[in-house]
Structure formats: C-alpha cells, structure tokens
Amino acid sequence: MTTVSPDAKRIWRAARVPVFIAVVVLLAAILLTLTRxxxxxxxxxxxxxxxxxxxxxxxxxxxxxxxxxxxxxxxxxxxxxxxxxxxxxxxxxxxxxxxxxxxxxxxxxxxxxxxxxxxxxxxxxxxxxxxxxxxxxxxxxxxxxxxxxxxxxxxxxxxxxxxxxxxxxxxxxxxxxxxxxxxxxxxxxxxxxxxxxxxxxxxxxxxxxxxxxxxxxxxxxxxxxxPGNRSSLDLIPRGWLFGAIEVGVAAVLFALWRARRLGPVVPEPLPVVVRAAETVEGRARLYRRSRSTGYAADVLRQAAIDRLRPVLGFGAGAEPAAVVESVSARTGRAGAEAGALLYGPAPGDDASLVRLADELDRLEREVRGE
The missing domain is CATH 3.40.50 (Rossmann fold)
Structure with a gap:
C-alpha cells in the first residue's frame, strides 16, 4: 500500500518557490527602505x-x-x-x-x-x-x-x-x-x-x-x-506592514479553503472482498518478519482473557488474580499453571508461541466445558 499523505520532502518541494519569492520581496523591501x-x-x-x-x-x-x-x-x-x-x-x-x-x-x-x-x-x-x-x-x-x-x-x-x-x-x-x-x-x-x-x-x-x-x-x-534600540520593524514603512498583514490574512484564508477537512469517518466499499483469514495471516506474517513474538503473545493472551471474562462473570476491570482463581476452579488446573498461561512471560521463539496458542485454545474449551 502506498501512502498519499504528503511528507516533509513533498511539502518543501511544493512550497519552495513561494517561499523563495516571499524572501526576495522581503529583502527588496528592506533594501529599498534602507536606501530610500x-x-x-x-x-x-x-x-x-x-x-x-x-x-x-x-x-x-x-x-x-x-x-x-x-x-x-x-x-x-x-x-x-x-x-x-x-x-x-x-x-x-x-x-x-x-x-x-x-x-x-x-x-x-x-x-x-x-x-x-x-x-x-x-x-x-x-x-x-x-x-x-x-x-x-x-x-x-x-x-x-x-x-x-x-x-x-x-x-x-x-x-x-x-x-x-x-x-x-x-x-x-x-x-x-x-x-x-x-x-x-x-x-x-x-x-x-x-x-x-x-x-x-x-x-x-x-x-x-x-x-x-x-x-x-x-x-x-x-x-x-x-534611538539605538530601534528594531528592524521600525525601519519598514507602514504601508509594507499593512500589506504583510493583508497577505497573512489571505494566506490563512487560503489554507482554510484548501486544508483537509476533518470530520467523521465515512465508510467506503472496498473494490475487492478480502477474506478475514487473509487479514489474519497478513498480520501474522508482519509480526513474524519483525520478530515480535512477545507482542503477538500479548495479543493472543488478551484476546483469550476478553473471551473468558463474560463466561466467568467478570467485567472489563477484573483483577488478574480473580480471573486466575476462577479459571482454576472451573478447569481443575493449578493456579500457577493457569496464571502462567494467561499472564506469564513472553515465549522465546516461534515454536513456544505456537504451543502457547494451542494451550490457550485448550484452556478456553475447558472453561466452557466443551
């Protein structure tokens, strides 16, 4: 996918000519003022x-x-x-x-x-x-x-x-x-x-x-x-200052006219239908390419906890200790084992991540009594 948002290089490429013209006009005004x-x-x-x-x-x-x-x-x-x-x-x-x-x-x-x-x-x-x-x-x-x-x-x-x-x-x-x-x-x-x-x-x-x-x-x-403490603005004729103010107001109005409108997200039909499995696989490949094993494990654990909380009768703010205790009572697993699955350390490699995903699936089925 190619981004369409302008970066700093594109902005400078588009603005360098107006900026150059403005600098030349300003320098010419100062020069004319000093030599008048x-x-x-x-x-x-x-x-x-x-x-x-x-x-x-x-x-x-x-x-x-x-x-x-x-x-x-x-x-x-x-x-x-x-x-x-x-x-x-x-x-x-x-x-x-x-x-x-x-x-x-x-x-x-x-x-x-x-x-x-x-x-x-x-x-x-x-x-x-x-x-x-x-x-x-x-x-x-x-x-x-x-x-x-x-x-x-x-x-x-x-x-x-x-x-x-x-x-x-x-x-x-x-x-x-x-x-x-x-x-x-x-x-x-x-x-x-x-x-x-x-x-x-x-x-x-x-x-x-x-x-x-x-x-x-x-x-x-x-x-x-x-006086010796006169600023450079004091040397600019009043007409130039008024002109600069008018140009500034015009620039603000032009920016408001051409700026990107910020509003609610508008749904737009996709040109093609993308299967959910392809999206999941694409994200998994990104995690694997960046070696984000720990982040992927956190995503799997959080998704499992979000699905288990309603079954256990907890809300979104349930404490980890309460969730582990309830899971242990439902499945007969030891509290340390259930806690290691849901809140344990990150796996060290891809094989450990796959085993964690399988164990989380098994734990969900046991809690649901399947």
Whole structure:
C-alpha cells in the first residue's frame, strides 16, 4: 500500500518557490527602505520633481535669494546649521526627540511637519497632537502673519492644541509657538499642490525668513538620528506592514479553503472482498518478519482473557488474580499453571508461541466445558 499523505520532502518541494519569492520581496523591501534616503524619492524631497516632491518650492526659494541646503542625515543637518538659518524637518518622528531638540536649539526658526506627541513632549511641552483630519482647503482663522497673507490653503492632517500663548491656524493644522511652527501636513509644500490656493505664499513666508534653509529629510536608516534600540520593524514603512498583514490574512484564508477537512469517518466499499483469514495471516506474517513474538503473545493472551471474562462473570476491570482463581476452579488446573498461561512471560521463539496458542485454545474449551 502506498501512502498519499504528503511528507516533509513533498511539502518543501511544493512550497519552495513561494517561499523563495516571499524572501526576495522581503529583502527588496528592506533594501529599498534602507536606501530610500540616497536620492530624490518624493515625500517632500527638495530635489524631487514627483507630485509629492518639493523641487518647485526649492526653485522658488532659490529665486528669492534663499540658499536651500538639503540634508538627508542627522550629521549633514547638524553641520549645515547656523543661528541665522531656518530648519525644516519633513518627518520629525524619525529623529530621536533629544537629537531634534539639539538641532532646534541651533537655529533661529524651525518648521516641523507632522510632529507626533513624543516629539512635542520634549520639544514643545504643553502642545497636544490630536487625531488626523482630512486635508482640504481651510481658512486661516488666526493672526499669524504668514497665514493671513496666504489666505486659504490646503491643510489638515495632524491637529495641534496648546495654551493661549500659542497661535493656531487652519483649524489647528498650523501652530506657531515662539520661533517654532508645526504643520499638520506637508501638502502645501509639494509640487502637486503648490500652485493651488495660497499654498505657495504660505510656504514661502514660513521657510523664507532667513537667508539659509536647511531642508532635513530624515531617513529611517540613519543610525545617528534615531534611538539605538530601534528594531528592524521600525525601519519598514507602514504601508509594507499593512500589506504583510493583508497577505497573512489571505494566506490563512487560503489554507482554510484548501486544508483537509476533518470530520467523521465515512465508510467506503472496498473494490475487492478480502477474506478475514487473509487479514489474519497478513498480520501474522508482519509480526513474524519483525520478530515480535512477545507482542503477538500479548495479543493472543488478551484476546483469550476478553473471551473468558463474560463466561466467568467478570467485567472489563477484573483483577488478574480473580480471573486466575476462577479459571482454576472451573478447569481443575493449578493456579500457577493457569496464571502462567494467561499472564506469564513472553515465549522465546516461534515454536513456544505456537504451543502457547494451542494451550490457550485448550484452556478456553475447558472453561466452557466443551
């Protein structure tokens, strides 16, 4: 008989191609994440012409006499700073708050895009980050000069609230506290939205105060920017994590769909009729081939005891001593002889096993009175 259940070798042969593809995709994702700061990539990158980049704003600032210094690592940003410079950080969450506070203390003005609560607790105590809101055209609703001059602008994202000394605009998506400005989203700085509403005016007034603008685009692979105990999962973009979760759910659903169903045994007619004697002979040959004389003797003795117990009036839990005593009383055999037949040691060879089988048959007939 040939088994149809898959073994480890068959499972690996079937799964190695999907596993290889998954490993390649994962390695590619990690590689892209670690190298994403090496060139123009969008996401408020000052050298990117993509819709999410900020090349257009960089050129406008340059035309107005502002020297834009791109920085992609903490060390580059630190070396480019001076007291008469403006610092723009496009993703403050990728920078350790203490390091960010160090950079903030070396410039006259700073603009942070989408700063979260852990950054605010150290840099701007008392400022609270609220849930993200939809990015839409909003009116200033404040007295901040840059917002009043720009008028309506595309803002939203993270909202901010603070005590009365801070000034909030655009429904809380712009907050100015002293020389620090918080933007809830970087949409007004992008190539795609710069020409809409008053986005260009707002961006120019926020970033063009000083003669130098240090445009810091943090990279998750920069060891000098983030805390030293960040795990590799922190370096993976959130979209990749969501995608991995979706793939995992799909894999579980696929496994449930294709897995073997476990249920009650379903009887199935055999293609041929097998005589009971052939089954017994086949099992006997297996025992003989494996030299399982002791196991075969145990099977013979247990079968004889199971047949004798109802005749002797015992149940399934009868003690061996009681069975031997009752058999001895019925057959007139000595208790030691009956005990040796039913519970004795295993026979040493096939001939002894055959003699044991004959003696057990004879003992059964005597108990039944045949």
């Amino acid at each position: 700061g090496g060139g123009p990539r969008g996401d408020l990158d000052p050298g990117s012409a993509e819709p999410g980049g900020s090349l257009a704003l960089t050129r406008l600032l340059t035309q107005q006499g502002v020297r834009v210094v791109p920085a992609r690592t903490f060390d580059q940003a630190s070396s480019a700073l001076s007291q008469d410079a403006t610092l723009l950080v496009t993703d403050p969450d990728l920078v350790q708050p203490a390091r960010l506070a160090e950079l903030r203390g070396r410039v006259d003005t700073a603009v942070l895009v989408g700063a979260r609560q852990d950054v605010l607790d150290l840099l701007l105590p008392g400022v609270v980050a609220r849930d993200e809101a939809e990015v839409t055209v909003r009116s200033p609703g404040c007295t901040v000069a840059a917002a009043v001059a720009a008028g309506n602008a595309m803002l939203g994202g993270t909202g901010y609230w603070a005590h009365q000394t801070a000034r909030t605009c655009y429904d809380g998506s712009l907050l100015q506290l002293g020389p620090t400005t918080l933007l809830g989203t970087g949409v007004p700085l992008t190539n795609e939205r710069l020409a809409t509403e008053g986005d260009a005016a707002l961006a120019m007034r926020l970033l063009g105060h000083q003669s130098t603008l240090v445009w810091y685009v943090p990279s998750p692979g920069d060891p000098a920017a983030g």
